Amino acid sequence: MKRVLDQIVENRVFFLLVLFVILFAVFAISVQNFFTFYNLTNMTQYGVELGLLALAEMLVILSGGGGIDLSVGSMLTIVAMIIGVLIGRVGLNPSLAIFLGLSAGMGMGYLNGVLVSYTKILPFIVTLASLYVYKSLALIIAVDPRFGPNPMPVSNFPESFYFVGQYRIGGIPFQVLCIFIPVILLLYVLLEKSVFGRYLYGVGSNEKAALFSGINVERVRVTVYTLSGLLSALSGWIITSRIASARPDIGTGYELQAITIAVLGGVSIKGGEGRIGGVVLGIAIITLLYNGMQLAGIHQIWQLGSLGVILVGSVLLNQMLLARRKM
Amino acid sequence: MEYILECRGIFKSFGGVQALKGVDFTLKPGEVHALVGENGAGKSTLIKIISGSLLPDRGDIFYMGQPVRIDSPRKAQDMGISTVYQEPLVYGELSVLENIFLGREIRTPRGNIDWKKEEEKAQSLFTSLGLPYHFLREPMRELSVGLQQLVLIAKALVYEAKVIIFDEPTAILTEHETERLFSIIQKLRDRGVGIIYISHRLEEIFRIANRVTVMRDGEVKGEFPIEAVDRAKIVELMAGKLLVEEIARKRSRGEEPLLSVRGLTKKPRFFDISFDLFPGEILGFFGLVGSGRTDVAQSIFGLLAPEDGAIIFNGHRVRFASPEEAMRAGIAYLPEDRKVQGLFPIQSVAYNISVTMLRELSRRFGIVDIQKEQGLADRYVRELNIKTPSLYTRVYSLSGGNQQKVVLAKWLSVTPKLLILDEPTRGIDVASKSEIHNLIAQLADRGLGVMLISSELPEILKMSDRVIVMHEGRITGVFEGQEKTAENIIRAATGERMVVSGGVGA
Numbered sequence: 001m002k003r004v005l006d007q008i009v010e011n012r013v014f015f016l017l018v019l020f021v022i023l024f025a026v027f028a029i030s031v032q033n034f035f036t037f038y039n040l041t042n043m044t045q046y047g048v049e050l051g052l053l054a055l056a057e058m059l060v061i062l063s064g065g066g067g068i069d070l071s072v073g074s075m076l077t078i079v080a081m082i083i084g085v086l087i088g089r090v091g092l093n094p095s096l097a098i099f100l101g102l103s104a105g106m107g108m109g110y111l112n113g114v115l116v117s118y119t120k121i122l123p124f125i126v127t128l129a130s131l132y133v134y135k136s137l138a139l140i141i142a143v144d145p146r147f148g149p150n151p152m153p154v155s156n157f158p159e160s161f162y163f164v165g166q167y168r169i170g171g172i173p174f175q176v177l178c179i180f181i182p183v184i185l186l187l188y189v190l191l192e193k194s195v196f197g198r199y200l201y202g203v204g205s206n207e208k209a210a211l212f213s214g215i216n217v218e219r220v221r222v223t224v225y226t227l228s229g230l231l232s233a234l235s236g237w238i239i240t241s242r243i244a245s246a247r248p249d250i251g252t253g254y255e256l257q258a259i260t261i262a263v264l265g266g267v268s269i270k271g272g273e274g275r276i277g278g279v280v281l282g283i284a285i286i287t288l289l290y291n292g293m294q295l296a297g298i299h300q301i302w303q304l305g306s307l308g309v310i311l312v313g314s315v316l317l318n319q320m321l322l323a324r325r326k327m
Numbered sequence: 328m329e330y331i332l333e334c335r336g337i338f339k340s341f342g343g344v345q346a347l348k349g350v351d352f353t354l355k356p357g358e359v360h361a362l363v364g365e366n367g368a369g370k371s372t373l374i375k376i377i378s379g380s381l382l383p384d385r386g387d388i389f390y391m392g393q394p395v396r397i398d399s400p401r402k403a404q405d406m407g408i409s410t411v412y413q414e415p416l417v418y419g420e421l422s423v424l425e426n427i428f429l430g431r432e433i434r435t436p437r438g439n440i441d442w443k444k445e446e447e448k449a450q451s452l453f454t455s456l457g458l459p460y461h462f463l464r465e466p467m468r469e470l471s472v473g474l475q476q477l478v479l480i481a482k483a484l485v486y487e488a489k490v491i492i493f494d495e496p497t498a499i500l501t502e503h504e505t506e507r508l509f510s511i512i513q514k515l516r517d518r519g520v521g522i523i524y525i526s527h528r529l530e531e532i533f534r535i536a537n538r539v540t541v542m543r544d545g546e547v548k549g550e551f552p553i554e555a556v557d558r559a560k561i562v563e564l565m566a567g568k569l570l571v572e573e574i575a576r577k578r579s580r581g582e583e584p585l586l587s588v589r590g591l592t593k594k595p596r597f598f599d600i601s602f603d604l605f606p607g608e609i610l611g612f613f614g615l616v617g618s619g620r621t622d623v624a625q626s627i628f629g630l631l632a633p634e635d636g637a638i639i640f641n642g643h644r645v646r647f648a649s650p651e652e653a654m655r656a657g658i659a660y661l662p663e664d665r666k667v668q669g670l671f672p673i674q675s676v677a678y679n680i681s682v683t684m685l686r687e688l689s690r691r692f693g694i695v696d697i698q699k700e701q702g703l704a705d706r707y708v709r710e711l712n713i714k715t716p717s718l719y720t721r722v723y724s725l726s727g728g729n730q731q732k733v734v735l736a737k738w739l740s741v742t743p744k745l746l747i748l749d750e751p752t753r754g755i756d757v758a759s760k761s762e763i764h765n766l767i768a769q770l771a772d773r774g775l776g777v778m779l780i781s782s783e784l785p786e787i788l789k790m791s792d793r794v795i796v797m798h799e800g801r802i803t804g805v806f807e808g809q810e811k812t813a814e815n816i817i818r819a820a821t822g823e824r825m826v827v828s829g830g831v832g833a
Contacts, residue, residue, distance in 0.1 A: 189694070193694050193695060193697075194689075194692070194693045194694055194695065195685040195686060195689050195693040195694075195695055196693060198678065198681075198682060198685050198695065199685070201671075201674060201678070202671050202674065202678075202682055205671045205672070205673045205674055206667075206670065206671045206672065208667050208668050209667070209668055209669055209670055209671055210671075211630075211650060212630070212650060212660065212662050212668045212669065213650070213682050213683050213737065214649075214650045214651040214653075214654035214655075214683055215651070215682070216649070216651055272671070272673055272674070273673055
């Protein structure tokens with residue numbers, strides 16, 4: 001028993017698991033309609049979009065050197081607009097449009113990575129700049145010259161496009177089963193099992209030692225920023241399909257929530273430390289919280305506040321337990 | 328009052344190591360007293376005691392005839408003892424004027440800083456030292472290191488320093504800056520300031536010192552007026568009768584050189600470096616910090632790009648653009664700064680050992696074979712006798728000696744042909760040190776070429792088959808056999824050009 005307690009306090013993933021179970025139990029007992037198959041499965045589809053961005057932040061923050069990607073929300077938006085405009089206004093084949101959208105996401109991420117790695121400008125500054133540039137580009141793309149100079153959302157998609165965001169397989173939302181879970185598994189293998197994952201943790205925990213050990217630091221960093229772009233793009237595609245509309249303001253504010261979840265999940269802002277299990281639990285906890293509060297009739301404006309409280313509260317609780325155990 | 332500063336019978340130990348064993352040191356007003364000795368002789372400890380950074384275990388210090396207890400650097404400065412370090416400690420964003428008067432600001436009656444008076448005072452100070460003063464309002468970081476040092480001297484004068492300690496001030500100065508510093512030191516001396524001057528460059532000492540004290544192993548080995556001593560005598564005292572037993576070796580040096588370096592140059596760090604290294608040989612590189620040894624090693628390993636010259640490794644002319652390439656060719660480099668350059672402190676022991684071998688340990692799609700990884704780590708933990716609770720312990724919790732063995736294991740696992748070791752035993756315990764020494768000897772016996780860089784003379788003498796000595800970026804001596812003595816090595820390291828047959832001893 002004592003060993004289990006030790007594990008909970010020392011291992012952030014276990015700690016989050018316990019927090020998740022408690023939160024789940026509280027909502028299941030006190031909130032009506034929470035513990036139903038429909039709600040539980042429905043809830044997961046909302047976690048996917050923010051979750052993909054949190055995974056992107058995890059990769060970038062792990063790479064160290066002040067790694068952070070503030071542009072994920074803007075990359076999401078721009079990809080949503082590219083896919084929307086190509087399908088809805090240009091009339092391109094949806095598969096091709098989605099392929100182009102995802103490629104654009106990777107391209108933007110790659111550009112961030114190159115700037116961070118080769119110019120040595122701080123990631124905070126590079127991605128703050130690209131946050132605004134990509135956001136503007138999204139607005140420009142959204143302008144439909146037929147209706148004057150203002151950006152316009154796109155919402156005339158063929159029925160087949162909604163499959164990803166609105167259909168279910170065996171009751172489980174398509175994007176959870178066929179995109180989110182595979183992405184998590186792939187990233188798990190990448191981080192925990194692959195050579196690249198080892199290099200990533202090495203670069204994040206000591207850049208100099210990584211260089212002296214024959215690791216190509218720049219290549220590792222460029223790769224994670226590119227992956228961040230791809231994950232943001234996936235998120236943009238899914239969100240467009242789910243709400244059946246490509247809106248030029250859709251990703252606003254997502255970047256900080258994504259960073260918060262990554263940090264909540266135990267990713268050290270200094271880099272080199274943090275496990276994907278923790279981040280997945282972080283995503284689960286936040287999704288649970290948003291959903292439970294909504295069902296309990298608490299107004300949406302409390303959502304972001306609760307996110308902050310959970311972040312500080314969980315870290316504080318963890319520290320207090322750790323301090324007590326050491327006494 | 329004959330002496331301004333008098334230290335009597337100073338003892339100081341760190342852990343079990345006796346750093347100072349009853350040192351006497353005196354300083355008269357208006358003299359330059361040079362302090363010389365090898366690394367680890369105790370100079371720095373003595374200086375730290377005088378400047379208030381350390382308290383002695385035993386012994387008395389008298390300042391202007393009164394017994395004193397100097398328990399903080401601040402107190403030393405207030406008393407009139409200032410130190411000018413090799414790397415000036417400055418506030419780069421503040422102006423020169425602010426740096427000079429920091430903590431001793433001149434105030435107007437209303438309590439504001441009186442910039443005008445400060446500037447006037449600084450101007451007269453700089454004029455009296457024969458220096459320009461147009462940069463007083465500029466940020467400190469805009470000044471060269473040499474000028475920053477001079478500003479700190481001015482600051483010492485603002486604090487009415489009666490004793491100024493110079494800790495290897497010329498190590499990073501240009502020739503011109505050095506000359507200017509000397510003329511200022513002479514002016515200070517003429518004003519009656521007592522100066523303690525630490526340097527490894529013996530020629531400087533003969534130029535500006537009035538007295539010289541030689542330290543070795545925490546003791547004063549001699550104190551002379553400068554007229555009463557010559558270079559040879561000082562070197563002899565510094566070296567002492569160093570009794571070093573050479574490590575047992577199976578001499579099995581190969582016929583063809585493993586590494587040939589010809590005319591390698593990267594200004595201003597090193598010039599025209601040429602040497603051969605044979606398989607099975609331990610080639611020692613001795614020199615003071617800043618003599619260019621590490622830069623040469625890093626150029627071979629692909630971390631620095633040399634401007635000129637050739638590197639022939641294993642029969643091929645090479646120039647590695649990155650450590651990755653050098654590693655693949657069969658070169659390993661154990662860096663001098665273990666914590667910063669060698670280790671991934673928050674990662675596990677297994678991780679730290681296997682990180683250079685991951686590609687070889689992986690199966691398809693770049694997936695690491697965890698069994699093989701464990702096997703490799705486990706083998707080296709046992710082979711090098713690394714004391715760790717488990718393979719998954721984070722490496723920062725190990726002792727320094729075990730950490731260093733982990734870094735060594737990382738490099739041995741790539742089975743290199745050439746092993747470059749940069750200060751392999753710095754700061755680790757005696758037992759680990761001798762284990763590492765035995766290991767290096769074994770590796771060389773197995774046919775590895777070893778380039779051993781060390782600032783520790785006993786280590787160099789014990790381990791090396793041949794010794795190359797560097798001074799200010801040049802090879803000043805190559806010694807082997809009977810010639811490989813402490814005295815010869817120190818003479819070459821302090822700038823005397825010795826047997827240099829094209830630099831390629833064989």
